[in-house]
Amino acid sequence: MININEVIETNRMIEKENLDVRTITMGISLLDCASDDVDRLCARIREKILRKAGNLAKTADDISMEYGIPIVNKRISVTPVSIVGASACKSPDDYVRIAMTLDEAAAETGVNFLGGYSAVVSKGMTESDRLLIESIPEALAKTGRICSSVNVGSTKTGINMDAVRLMGEIIRKTAEATRESDSGGCAKLVVLCNAPDDNPFMAGAFHGVTETDAVINVGVSGPGVVKSALENVRGASFEVLCETIKKTAFKITRVGQLVAQEASHRLGIPFGIIDLSLAPTPAIGDSVADILHEIGVEKAGAPGTTAALALLNDQVKKGGVMASSYVGGLSGAFIPVSEDQGMIDAAECGALTIEKLEAMTCVCSVGLDMIAIPGNTPAATISGIIADEAAIGMVNQKTTAVRIIPVIGKDVGDRVEFGGLLGYAPVMPVSRFGCEDFIRREGRIPAPIHSFKN
Amino acid sequence: MNKSIITVVGRDTVGIIAKVCTYLAEHNINILDITQTIVSGYFNMMMIVDTGHITGDFHRLASDMESLGDSIGVQIKCQREEIFEKMHRI
Numbered sequence: 065m066i067n068i069n070e071v072i073e074t075n076r077m078i079e080k081e082n083l084d085v086r087t088i089t090m091g092i093s094l095l096d097c098a099s100d101d102v103d104r105l106c107a108r109i110r111e112k113i114l115r116k117a118g119n120l121a122k123t124a125d126d127i128s129m130e131y132g133i134p135i136v137n138k139r140i141s142v143t144p145v146s147i148v149g150a151s152a153c154k155s156p157d158d159y160v161r162i163a164m165t166l167d168e169a170a171a172e173t174g175v176n177f178l179g180g181y182s183a184v185v186s187k188g189m190t191e192s193d194r195l196l197i198e199s200i201p202e203a204l205a206k207t208g209r210i211c212s213s214v215n216v217g218s219t220k221t222g223i224n225m226d227a228v229r230l231m232g233e234i235i236r237k238t239a240e241a242t243r244e245s246d247s248g249g250c251a252k253l254v255v256l257c258n259a260p261d262d263n264p265f266m267a268g269a270f271h272g273v274t275e276t277d278a279v280i281n282v283g284v285s286g287p288g289v290v291k292s293a294l295e296n297v298r299g300a301s302f303e304v305l306c307e308t309i310k311k312t313a314f315k316i317t318r319v320g321q322l323v324a325q326e327a328s329h330r331l332g333i334p335f336g337i338i339d340l341s342l343a344p345t346p347a348i349g350d351s352v353a354d355i356l357h358e359i360g361v362e363k364a365g366a367p368g369t370t371a372a373l374a375l376l377n378d379q380v381k382k383g384g385v386m387a388s389s390y391v392g393g394l395s396g397a398f399i400p401v402s403e404d405q406g407m408i409d410a411a412e413c414g415a416l417t418i419e420k421l422e423a424m425t426c427v428c429s430v431g432l433d434m435i436a437i438p439g440n441t442p443a444a445t446i447s448g449i450i451a452d453e454a455a456i457g458m459v460n461q462k463t464t465a466v467r468i469i470p471v472i473g474k475d476v477g478d479r480v481e482f483g484g485l486l487g488y489a490p491v492m493p494v495s496r497f498g499c500e501d502f503i504r505r506e507g508r509i510p511a512p513i514h515s516f517k518n
Numbered sequence: 519m520n521k522s523i524i525t526v527v528g529r530d531t532v533g534i535i536a537k538v539c540t541y542l543a544e545h546n547i548n549i550l551d552i553t554q555t556i557v558s559g560y561f562n563m564m565m566i567v568d569t570g571h572i573t574g575d576f577h578r579l580a581s582d583m584e585s586l587g588d589s590i591g592v593q594i595k596c597q598r599e600e601i602f603e604k605m606h607r608i
Contacts, residue, residue: 066523072557126577131601132596321604322600
Protein backbone atom coordinates (compact mmCIF):
# COMPACT_ATOMS: atom_id res chain seq x y z
CA MET A 65 0.00 0.00 0.00
CA ILE A 66 1.11 3.56 -0.72
CA ASN A 67 2.79 5.21 2.27
CA ILE A 68 2.67 8.78 3.45
CA ASN A 69 6.22 9.65 2.39
CA GLU A 70 5.47 8.65 -1.20
CA VAL A 71 2.34 10.78 -1.17
CA ILE A 72 4.25 13.73 0.24
CA GLU A 73 6.99 13.30 -2.39
CA THR A 74 4.53 13.27 -5.29
CA ASN A 75 2.65 16.31 -4.03
CA ARG A 76 5.90 18.19 -3.38
CA MET A 77 6.89 17.59 -7.01
CA ILE A 78 3.57 18.99 -8.17
CA GLU A 79 3.28 21.93 -5.78
CA LYS A 80 6.88 23.03 -5.29
CA GLU A 81 8.80 21.73 -8.30
CA ASN A 82 6.40 22.47 -11.16
CA LEU A 83 5.72 18.85 -12.11
CA ASP A 84 3.01 18.85 -14.71
CA VAL A 85 1.85 17.16 -17.87
CA ARG A 86 2.90 19.70 -20.45
CA THR A 87 0.47 18.73 -23.16
CA ILE A 88 -2.20 16.30 -24.23
CA THR A 89 -2.18 16.50 -27.99
CA MET A 90 -4.82 14.82 -30.09
CA GLY A 91 -3.58 13.88 -33.53
CA ILE A 92 -6.36 13.90 -36.11
CA SER A 93 -6.10 12.67 -39.67
CA LEU A 94 -7.71 15.02 -42.17
CA LEU A 95 -7.04 12.78 -45.17
CA ASP A 96 -10.70 11.78 -45.39
CA CYS A 97 -11.71 15.47 -45.60
CA ALA A 98 -10.07 15.94 -48.99
CA SER A 99 -12.17 17.57 -51.70
CA ASP A 100 -11.58 19.52 -54.90
CA ASP A 101 -13.64 22.38 -53.51
CA VAL A 102 -12.18 24.64 -50.82
CA ASP A 103 -15.52 25.40 -49.14
CA ARG A 104 -16.42 21.73 -48.89
CA LEU A 105 -12.93 20.89 -47.64
CA CYS A 106 -13.10 23.57 -44.93
CA ALA A 107 -16.56 22.40 -43.80
CA ARG A 108 -15.36 18.80 -43.53
CA ILE A 109 -12.23 19.81 -41.62
CA ARG A 110 -14.25 21.80 -39.12
CA GLU A 111 -16.76 18.99 -38.64
CA LYS A 112 -14.10 16.36 -38.10
CA ILE A 113 -12.06 18.38 -35.63
CA LEU A 114 -15.12 19.26 -33.54
CA ARG A 115 -16.33 15.66 -33.64
CA LYS A 116 -13.02 14.18 -32.52
CA ALA A 117 -11.73 16.86 -30.15
CA GLY A 118 -14.94 18.40 -28.83
CA ASN A 119 -14.43 16.79 -25.41
CA LEU A 120 -10.63 17.01 -25.31
CA ALA A 121 -10.31 20.10 -23.12
CA LYS A 122 -13.01 19.03 -20.64
CA THR A 123 -11.60 15.51 -20.36
CA ALA A 124 -8.12 16.87 -19.69
CA ASP A 125 -9.50 19.22 -17.03
CA ASP A 126 -11.40 16.34 -15.36
CA ILE A 127 -8.29 14.16 -15.26
CA SER A 128 -6.24 17.06 -13.94
CA MET A 129 -8.69 17.61 -11.09
CA GLU A 130 -9.08 13.96 -10.15
CA TYR A 131 -5.38 13.16 -9.99
CA GLY A 132 -4.28 16.56 -8.75
CA ILE A 133 -1.78 17.00 -11.58
CA PRO A 134 -1.81 20.12 -13.75
CA ILE A 135 -2.28 19.49 -17.48
CA VAL A 136 -0.97 22.71 -18.91
CA ASN A 137 -1.91 22.53 -22.57
CA LYS A 138 -4.56 20.83 -24.64
CA ARG A 139 -3.62 20.77 -28.30
CA ILE A 140 -4.45 19.29 -31.66
CA SER A 141 -2.19 18.18 -34.48
CA VAL A 142 -3.50 17.44 -37.96
CA THR A 143 -2.30 15.83 -41.18
CA PRO A 144 0.15 18.14 -42.99
CA VAL A 145 -2.22 20.61 -44.62
CA SER A 146 -0.23 20.73 -47.87
CA ILE A 147 -1.47 17.16 -48.51
CA VAL A 148 -5.04 17.75 -47.34
CA GLY A 149 -5.42 20.83 -49.51
CA ALA A 150 -3.60 19.51 -52.56
CA SER A 151 -6.74 18.98 -54.71
CA ALA A 152 -8.64 22.05 -53.61
CA CYS A 153 -6.06 24.81 -53.25
CA LYS A 154 -5.02 26.67 -56.38
CA SER A 155 -3.33 29.62 -54.67
CA PRO A 156 -1.74 30.57 -51.34
CA ASP A 157 -4.98 32.38 -50.48
CA ASP A 158 -6.88 29.07 -50.64
CA TYR A 159 -4.48 27.66 -48.05
CA VAL A 160 -4.97 30.74 -45.86
CA ARG A 161 -8.70 29.94 -45.82
CA ILE A 162 -7.90 26.49 -44.45
CA ALA A 163 -5.68 28.10 -41.82
CA MET A 164 -8.54 30.32 -40.72
CA THR A 165 -10.93 27.35 -40.57
CA LEU A 166 -8.42 25.45 -38.43
CA ASP A 167 -8.01 28.50 -36.17
CA GLU A 168 -11.77 28.73 -35.62
CA ALA A 169 -12.06 25.00 -34.95
CA ALA A 170 -9.18 25.21 -32.46
CA ALA A 171 -10.91 28.07 -30.63
CA GLU A 172 -14.20 26.16 -30.49
CA THR A 173 -12.58 23.07 -28.99
CA GLY A 174 -10.75 25.19 -26.42
CA VAL A 175 -7.22 24.13 -27.36
CA ASN A 176 -4.49 26.77 -27.30
CA PHE A 177 -2.52 25.59 -30.35
CA LEU A 178 -3.21 23.52 -33.43
CA GLY A 179 -0.22 22.20 -35.36
CA GLY A 180 0.01 20.73 -38.82
CA TYR A 181 -0.08 23.74 -41.09
CA SER A 182 2.83 21.93 -42.57
CA ALA A 183 4.62 20.55 -45.58
CA VAL A 184 6.96 17.56 -45.63
CA VAL A 185 9.41 18.34 -48.42
CA SER A 186 12.55 16.49 -47.36
CA LYS A 187 13.38 15.43 -50.92
CA GLY A 188 11.20 17.49 -53.24
CA MET A 189 8.34 19.96 -53.28
CA THR A 190 5.03 19.46 -55.06
CA GLU A 191 3.15 22.50 -56.35
CA SER A 192 0.76 22.24 -53.39
CA ASP A 193 3.70 22.12 -50.95
CA ARG A 194 5.03 25.31 -52.51
CA LEU A 195 1.66 27.05 -52.32
CA LEU A 196 1.28 26.16 -48.65
CA ILE A 197 4.79 27.36 -47.83
CA GLU A 198 4.16 30.64 -49.65
CA SER A 199 0.96 31.11 -47.66
CA ILE A 200 2.65 30.73 -44.26
CA PRO A 201 3.40 34.44 -43.57
CA GLU A 202 -0.20 35.50 -44.19
CA ALA A 203 -1.66 32.41 -42.47
CA LEU A 204 0.33 33.09 -39.30
CA ALA A 205 -0.47 36.79 -39.39
CA LYS A 206 -4.21 36.15 -39.68
CA THR A 207 -4.53 33.39 -37.07
CA GLY A 208 -3.72 33.10 -33.39
CA ARG A 209 -3.55 29.39 -32.63
CA ILE A 210 -2.07 27.86 -35.76
CA CYS A 211 1.45 26.45 -35.74
CA SER A 212 3.34 25.76 -38.93
CA SER A 213 6.27 23.51 -39.72
CA VAL A 214 8.23 22.50 -42.78
CA ASN A 215 10.41 19.39 -42.87
CA VAL A 216 13.30 20.12 -45.22
CA GLY A 217 15.46 17.04 -44.85
CA SER A 218 16.01 13.59 -43.41
CA THR A 219 18.77 11.04 -42.99
CA LYS A 220 17.16 8.89 -45.71
CA THR A 221 16.60 11.65 -48.27
CA GLY A 222 19.28 14.25 -47.67
CA ILE A 223 18.47 17.96 -47.48
CA ASN A 224 16.18 19.76 -49.90
CA MET A 225 18.23 22.94 -50.33
CA ASP A 226 15.56 24.57 -52.52
CA ALA A 227 13.21 24.33 -49.53
CA VAL A 228 15.96 25.59 -47.21
CA ARG A 229 16.46 28.64 -49.44
CA LEU A 230 12.72 29.27 -49.60
CA MET A 231 12.30 28.96 -45.82
CA GLY A 232 14.92 31.64 -45.18
CA GLU A 233 12.75 34.00 -47.22
CA ILE A 234 9.49 32.77 -45.64
CA ILE A 235 10.80 33.31 -42.12
CA ARG A 236 11.73 36.88 -43.05
CA LYS A 237 8.31 37.48 -44.65
CA THR A 238 6.58 36.04 -41.58
CA ALA A 239 8.62 38.37 -39.39
CA GLU A 240 7.53 41.32 -41.53
CA ALA A 241 3.89 40.21 -41.60
CA THR A 242 3.79 39.99 -37.80
CA ARG A 243 6.08 42.94 -36.95
CA GLU A 244 3.36 44.45 -34.74
CA SER A 245 3.83 41.56 -32.30
CA ASP A 246 7.66 41.65 -32.35
CA SER A 247 7.59 39.24 -35.30
CA GLY A 248 5.78 36.73 -33.08
CA GLY A 249 4.54 34.75 -36.09
CA CYS A 250 8.02 33.22 -36.31
CA ALA A 251 7.55 31.75 -32.82
CA LYS A 252 4.88 29.53 -34.38
CA LEU A 253 6.99 28.44 -37.36
CA VAL A 254 9.64 25.75 -37.23
CA VAL A 255 11.85 24.22 -39.89
CA LEU A 256 12.73 20.59 -39.18
CA CYS A 257 14.97 17.77 -40.31
CA ASN A 258 13.88 14.20 -39.50
CA ALA A 259 10.55 15.45 -38.13
CA PRO A 260 8.69 12.73 -36.21
CA ASP A 261 5.09 11.89 -37.17
CA ASP A 262 3.89 11.77 -33.58
CA ASN A 263 5.38 14.84 -31.90
CA PRO A 264 2.93 16.35 -29.38
CA PHE A 265 4.94 19.55 -28.87
CA MET A 266 4.45 22.79 -30.77
CA ALA A 267 5.34 24.36 -33.07
CA GLY A 268 6.49 21.18 -34.87
CA ALA A 269 3.51 18.92 -34.14
CA PHE A 270 1.71 17.35 -37.06
CA HIS A 271 -0.23 14.10 -37.48
CA GLY A 272 1.88 12.08 -39.89
CA VAL A 273 0.47 9.94 -42.66
CA THR A 274 1.86 6.85 -40.89
CA GLU A 275 -0.63 7.41 -38.07
CA THR A 276 -4.13 6.06 -37.46
CA ASP A 277 -7.30 8.20 -37.75
CA ALA A 278 -6.96 9.83 -34.35
CA VAL A 279 -4.49 9.34 -31.52
CA ILE A 280 -3.61 10.71 -28.08
CA ASN A 281 0.01 11.74 -27.56
CA VAL A 282 1.27 13.19 -24.31
CA GLY A 283 4.28 15.35 -23.55
CA VAL A 284 5.60 15.26 -20.00
CA SER A 285 7.80 17.82 -18.35
CA GLY A 286 9.53 18.35 -15.03
CA PRO A 287 12.89 20.18 -15.21
CA GLY A 288 12.22 21.50 -11.71
CA VAL A 289 11.82 17.98 -10.33
CA VAL A 290 15.14 16.86 -11.84
CA LYS A 291 16.94 19.95 -10.55
CA SER A 292 15.53 19.47 -7.08
CA ALA A 293 16.58 15.80 -7.01
CA LEU A 294 20.10 16.79 -8.08
CA GLU A 295 20.37 19.32 -5.26
CA ASN A 296 20.48 16.33 -2.92
CA VAL A 297 23.50 14.76 -4.66
CA ARG A 298 25.84 17.75 -5.03
CA GLY A 299 29.46 16.67 -5.39
CA ALA A 300 28.51 13.01 -5.91
CA SER A 301 30.02 10.84 -8.67
CA PHE A 302 28.68 10.63 -12.22
CA GLU A 303 27.22 7.24 -11.37
CA VAL A 304 25.10 8.73 -8.58
CA LEU A 305 24.24 11.76 -10.75
CA CYS A 306 23.02 9.58 -13.62
CA GLU A 307 21.07 7.20 -11.39
CA THR A 308 19.30 10.16 -9.78
CA ILE A 309 18.26 11.62 -13.15
CA LYS A 310 17.07 8.21 -14.36
CA LYS A 311 14.93 7.53 -11.30
CA THR A 312 13.40 10.98 -11.44
CA ALA A 313 12.67 10.69 -15.16
CA PHE A 314 10.99 7.36 -14.49
CA LYS A 315 8.63 8.92 -11.94
CA ILE A 316 7.80 11.88 -14.16
CA THR A 317 7.07 9.64 -17.12
CA ARG A 318 4.82 7.32 -15.15
CA VAL A 319 2.53 10.26 -14.46
CA GLY A 320 2.44 11.03 -18.19
CA GLN A 321 1.66 7.40 -18.97
CA LEU A 322 -1.21 7.37 -16.48
CA VAL A 323 -2.68 10.58 -17.89
CA ALA A 324 -2.28 9.38 -21.48
CA GLN A 325 -4.00 6.06 -20.83
CA GLU A 326 -6.80 7.70 -18.90
CA ALA A 327 -7.38 10.32 -21.61
CA SER A 328 -7.27 7.63 -24.28
CA HIS A 329 -9.82 5.51 -22.38
CA ARG A 330 -12.23 8.37 -21.68
CA LEU A 331 -12.09 9.81 -25.19
CA GLY A 332 -12.22 6.42 -26.90
CA ILE A 333 -9.16 7.28 -28.96
CA PRO A 334 -6.04 5.10 -29.02
CA PHE A 335 -2.96 6.03 -27.02
CA GLY A 336 -0.03 6.85 -29.29
CA ILE A 337 3.14 7.79 -27.48
CA ILE A 338 4.66 9.59 -24.52
CA ASP A 339 7.21 12.22 -25.44
CA LEU A 340 9.87 12.11 -22.74
CA SER A 341 10.93 15.69 -23.00
CA LEU A 342 12.22 17.97 -20.29
CA ALA A 343 10.30 21.02 -21.46
CA PRO A 344 11.10 24.22 -19.57
CA THR A 345 8.87 27.26 -19.07
CA PRO A 346 9.82 30.82 -18.14
CA ALA A 347 8.65 30.09 -14.56
CA ILE A 348 11.40 30.23 -11.95
CA GLY A 349 12.53 26.70 -11.09
CA ASP A 350 11.29 25.19 -14.36
CA SER A 351 14.55 25.49 -16.28
CA VAL A 352 16.81 23.04 -18.13
CA ALA A 353 19.66 25.58 -17.83
CA ASP A 354 19.29 25.37 -14.04
CA ILE A 355 19.80 21.59 -14.24
CA LEU A 356 23.02 22.14 -16.22
CA HIS A 357 24.09 24.58 -13.51
CA GLU A 358 23.27 22.00 -10.84
CA ILE A 359 25.32 19.40 -12.72
CA GLY A 360 28.24 21.78 -12.42
CA VAL A 361 28.59 24.36 -15.18
CA GLU A 362 28.55 27.97 -14.01
CA LYS A 363 26.19 29.12 -16.77
CA ALA A 364 24.57 27.34 -19.71
CA GLY A 365 27.06 27.78 -22.53
CA ALA A 366 30.21 27.46 -20.41
CA PRO A 367 32.71 24.73 -21.37
CA GLY A 368 31.28 21.38 -20.23
CA THR A 369 27.73 22.37 -21.17
CA THR A 370 27.47 20.05 -24.19
CA ALA A 371 28.73 17.08 -22.18
CA ALA A 372 26.39 17.85 -19.30
CA LEU A 373 23.46 18.15 -21.70
CA ALA A 374 24.39 14.89 -23.47
CA LEU A 375 24.42 13.12 -20.12
CA LEU A 376 21.12 14.67 -19.07
CA ASN A 377 19.41 13.83 -22.35
CA ASP A 378 20.54 10.21 -22.27
CA GLN A 379 19.57 9.58 -18.66
CA VAL A 380 16.12 11.11 -19.17
CA LYS A 381 15.53 8.64 -21.98
CA LYS A 382 16.93 5.67 -20.05
CA GLY A 383 14.71 6.45 -17.07
CA GLY A 384 11.65 7.26 -19.11
CA VAL A 385 11.67 4.38 -21.55
CA MET A 386 10.75 1.76 -18.96
CA ALA A 387 8.00 3.95 -17.55
CA SER A 388 5.99 4.03 -20.74
CA SER A 389 4.71 1.36 -23.09
CA TYR A 390 5.30 3.56 -26.15
CA VAL A 391 7.84 6.35 -26.38
CA GLY A 392 8.12 8.67 -29.36
CA GLY A 393 7.98 12.27 -30.47
CA LEU A 394 11.08 14.27 -29.74
CA SER A 395 12.00 12.78 -26.35
CA GLY A 396 14.97 14.54 -24.81
CA ALA A 397 15.80 17.86 -23.22
CA PHE A 398 14.54 21.04 -24.87
CA ILE A 399 16.81 24.06 -24.96
CA PRO A 400 14.63 26.98 -26.06
CA VAL A 401 16.11 30.33 -25.14
CA SER A 402 13.07 32.52 -24.52
CA GLU A 403 11.13 29.82 -22.68
CA ASP A 404 13.79 29.10 -20.06
CA GLN A 405 14.80 31.69 -17.47
CA GLY A 406 18.26 30.16 -16.98
CA MET A 407 18.90 30.24 -20.75
CA ILE A 408 17.73 33.85 -20.96
CA ASP A 409 20.11 34.81 -18.13
CA ALA A 410 22.97 32.93 -19.83
CA ALA A 411 22.30 34.66 -23.16
CA GLU A 412 22.05 38.08 -21.53
CA CYS A 413 25.34 37.76 -19.66
CA GLY A 414 27.17 36.53 -22.77
CA ALA A 415 27.73 32.92 -21.64
CA LEU A 416 25.50 31.49 -24.35
CA THR A 417 25.91 32.14 -28.07
CA ILE A 418 24.11 30.77 -31.13
CA GLU A 419 27.26 28.84 -32.04
CA LYS A 420 27.30 27.11 -28.64
CA LEU A 421 23.60 26.42 -28.91
CA GLU A 422 24.26 24.77 -32.26
CA ALA A 423 26.80 22.47 -30.63
CA MET A 424 24.30 21.66 -27.88
CA THR A 425 21.69 20.64 -30.46
CA CYS A 426 23.96 17.78 -31.52
CA VAL A 427 23.24 15.97 -28.27
CA CYS A 428 19.66 16.79 -27.35
CA SER A 429 16.21 17.35 -28.78
CA VAL A 430 15.63 19.47 -30.75
CA GLY A 431 17.47 22.44 -32.21
CA LEU A 432 17.92 26.19 -32.28
CA ASP A 433 14.71 27.11 -30.54
CA MET A 434 13.04 30.42 -29.74
CA ILE A 435 16.06 32.55 -30.51
CA ALA A 436 15.58 36.22 -31.33
CA ILE A 437 18.05 37.56 -33.90
CA PRO A 438 18.47 41.02 -35.44
CA GLY A 439 15.65 42.06 -37.77
CA ASN A 440 18.06 42.89 -40.57
CA THR A 441 19.51 39.36 -40.77
CA PRO A 442 19.57 38.41 -44.49
CA ALA A 443 17.35 35.54 -45.71
CA ALA A 444 20.43 33.68 -46.98
CA THR A 445 22.00 33.77 -43.51
CA ILE A 446 18.80 32.34 -42.01
CA SER A 447 18.87 29.63 -44.68
CA GLY A 448 22.51 28.94 -43.79
CA ILE A 449 21.57 28.47 -40.13
CA ILE A 450 18.74 26.12 -41.19
CA ALA A 451 21.12 24.15 -43.44
CA ASP A 452 23.64 23.75 -40.61
CA GLU A 453 21.00 22.42 -38.24
CA ALA A 454 19.52 20.13 -40.90
CA ALA A 455 23.00 18.74 -41.58
CA ILE A 456 23.45 17.94 -37.89
CA GLY A 457 20.12 16.12 -37.90
CA MET A 458 20.76 14.31 -41.17
CA VAL A 459 24.21 13.03 -40.26
CA ASN A 460 23.38 12.15 -36.64
CA GLN A 461 20.04 10.50 -37.48
CA LYS A 462 18.15 12.73 -35.09
CA THR A 463 15.51 15.41 -35.24
CA THR A 464 16.82 18.94 -35.46
CA ALA A 465 14.89 22.15 -35.91
CA VAL A 466 15.20 25.89 -36.27
CA ARG A 467 12.73 28.29 -34.74
CA ILE A 468 14.39 31.68 -34.91
CA ILE A 469 12.76 35.08 -34.89
CA PRO A 470 14.35 37.90 -36.88
CA VAL A 471 12.67 40.70 -34.94
CA ILE A 472 11.92 43.53 -37.34
CA GLY A 473 13.21 46.84 -36.01
CA LYS A 474 15.28 45.29 -33.23
CA ASP A 475 18.98 44.66 -32.89
CA VAL A 476 21.52 43.11 -30.53
CA GLY A 477 21.01 44.58 -27.07
CA ASP A 478 17.24 44.83 -27.41
CA ARG A 479 14.84 42.53 -25.63
CA VAL A 480 11.72 40.95 -27.12
CA GLU A 481 8.56 39.94 -25.26
CA PHE A 482 6.57 37.07 -26.78
CA GLY A 483 4.24 36.61 -23.82
CA GLY A 484 2.96 33.61 -21.89
CA LEU A 485 4.73 30.30 -22.29
CA LEU A 486 6.78 31.73 -25.17
CA GLY A 487 8.56 34.05 -22.72
CA TYR A 488 11.01 36.82 -23.60
CA ALA A 489 14.46 36.87 -25.16
CA PRO A 490 17.45 39.08 -25.72
CA VAL A 491 18.28 39.62 -29.41
CA MET A 492 21.37 37.48 -29.99
CA PRO A 493 24.14 38.30 -32.45
CA VAL A 494 24.44 36.31 -35.70
CA SER A 495 27.67 35.88 -37.67
CA ARG A 496 28.14 38.86 -39.99
CA PHE A 497 29.76 36.67 -42.63
CA GLY A 498 27.50 35.57 -45.49
CA CYS A 499 26.73 32.33 -47.34
CA GLU A 500 24.76 33.66 -50.36
CA ASP A 501 26.70 31.64 -52.96
CA PHE A 502 26.14 28.44 -51.02
CA ILE A 503 22.41 29.01 -50.57
CA ARG A 504 21.94 30.11 -54.21
CA ARG A 505 22.91 26.66 -55.48
CA GLU A 506 19.88 24.66 -56.59
CA GLY A 507 18.88 21.07 -55.81
CA ARG A 508 19.53 18.95 -52.77
CA ILE A 509 22.33 17.63 -50.61
CA PRO A 510 22.48 13.81 -51.05
CA ALA A 511 21.69 11.46 -48.19
CA PRO A 512 24.75 10.49 -46.14
CA ILE A 513 26.50 7.18 -46.77
CA HIS A 514 25.37 5.64 -43.49
CA SER A 515 21.72 6.02 -44.50
CA PHE A 516 22.07 3.11 -46.93
CA LYS A 517 21.32 0.30 -44.55
CA ASN A 518 19.57 -2.18 -46.82
CA MET B 519 -13.18 -0.64 -4.53
CA ASN B 520 -12.15 2.80 -5.72
CA LYS B 521 -9.26 4.09 -3.68
CA SER B 522 -8.46 7.75 -3.22
CA ILE B 523 -5.97 9.57 -1.08
CA ILE B 524 -6.92 12.52 1.10
CA THR B 525 -4.02 14.58 2.38
CA VAL B 526 -4.13 17.30 5.02
CA VAL B 527 -1.16 19.63 5.39
CA GLY B 528 -0.90 22.57 7.76
CA ARG B 529 -0.72 23.63 11.40
CA ASP B 530 -2.19 21.08 13.76
CA THR B 531 -5.42 22.18 15.44
CA VAL B 532 -8.21 20.50 17.35
CA GLY B 533 -10.83 18.71 15.31
CA ILE B 534 -9.23 18.40 11.84
CA ILE B 535 -9.65 14.65 11.63
CA ALA B 536 -13.12 14.85 13.20
CA LYS B 537 -14.35 17.29 10.58
CA VAL B 538 -12.93 15.32 7.67
CA CYS B 539 -14.30 12.04 9.07
CA THR B 540 -17.75 13.52 9.62
CA TYR B 541 -17.90 14.63 5.99
CA LEU B 542 -16.73 11.22 4.78
CA ALA B 543 -19.30 9.38 6.91
CA GLU B 544 -22.08 11.61 5.64
CA HIS B 545 -21.10 10.79 2.06
CA ASN B 546 -20.71 7.04 2.54
CA ILE B 547 -16.94 7.03 2.09
CA ASN B 548 -15.12 4.31 4.01
CA ILE B 549 -11.72 5.04 5.58
CA LEU B 550 -9.22 2.23 4.94
CA ASP B 551 -6.12 3.67 6.59
CA ILE B 552 -4.92 6.80 8.38
CA THR B 553 -1.28 7.85 8.84
CA GLN B 554 0.16 11.08 10.12
CA THR B 555 3.59 12.60 10.48
CA ILE B 556 5.30 15.94 11.05
CA VAL B 557 7.44 17.28 8.15
CA SER B 558 9.37 20.55 8.63
CA GLY B 559 7.07 21.48 11.50
CA TYR B 560 3.91 20.89 9.49
CA PHE B 561 1.22 18.39 10.29
CA ASN B 562 0.79 15.90 7.43
CA MET B 563 -2.05 13.45 7.45
CA MET B 564 -2.93 10.91 4.81
CA MET B 565 -6.14 8.93 4.59
CA ILE B 566 -6.71 6.10 2.15
CA VAL B 567 -10.44 6.00 1.48
CA ASP B 568 -12.81 3.97 -0.65
CA THR B 569 -14.95 6.19 -2.85
CA GLY B 570 -16.64 3.26 -4.59
CA HIS B 571 -20.02 3.92 -2.92
CA ILE B 572 -19.79 7.68 -2.63
CA THR B 573 -23.00 9.70 -2.55
CA GLY B 574 -22.39 12.49 -5.03
CA ASP B 575 -19.45 12.55 -7.40
CA PHE B 576 -15.70 12.69 -7.05
CA HIS B 577 -15.42 16.25 -8.32
CA ARG B 578 -17.76 17.41 -5.58
CA LEU B 579 -15.75 15.53 -2.95
CA ALA B 580 -12.49 17.14 -4.12
CA SER B 581 -13.90 20.65 -4.11
CA ASP B 582 -15.68 20.14 -0.76
CA MET B 583 -12.44 18.91 0.80
CA GLU B 584 -10.63 21.97 -0.52
CA SER B 585 -13.30 24.27 0.94
CA LEU B 586 -13.25 22.44 4.27
CA GLY B 587 -9.47 22.92 4.35
CA ASP B 588 -9.83 26.62 3.67
CA SER B 589 -12.36 26.96 6.50
CA ILE B 590 -10.03 25.41 9.10
CA GLY B 591 -6.79 26.91 7.76
CA VAL B 592 -5.13 23.78 6.32
CA GLN B 593 -4.67 22.42 2.82
CA ILE B 594 -6.80 19.38 2.02
CA LYS B 595 -6.45 17.53 -1.27
CA CYS B 596 -8.27 14.53 -2.58
CA GLN B 597 -6.64 12.59 -5.43
CA ARG B 598 -7.24 9.24 -7.03
CA GLU B 599 -4.73 6.70 -5.75
CA GLU B 600 -3.36 5.69 -9.16
CA ILE B 601 -1.11 8.73 -9.49
CA PHE B 602 0.87 7.61 -6.43
CA GLU B 603 0.68 3.93 -7.29
CA LYS B 604 1.99 4.51 -10.82
CA MET B 605 4.79 6.79 -9.74
CA HIS B 606 6.13 4.69 -6.88
CA ARG B 607 5.41 1.08 -7.89
CA ILE B 608 6.59 -0.87 -10.90
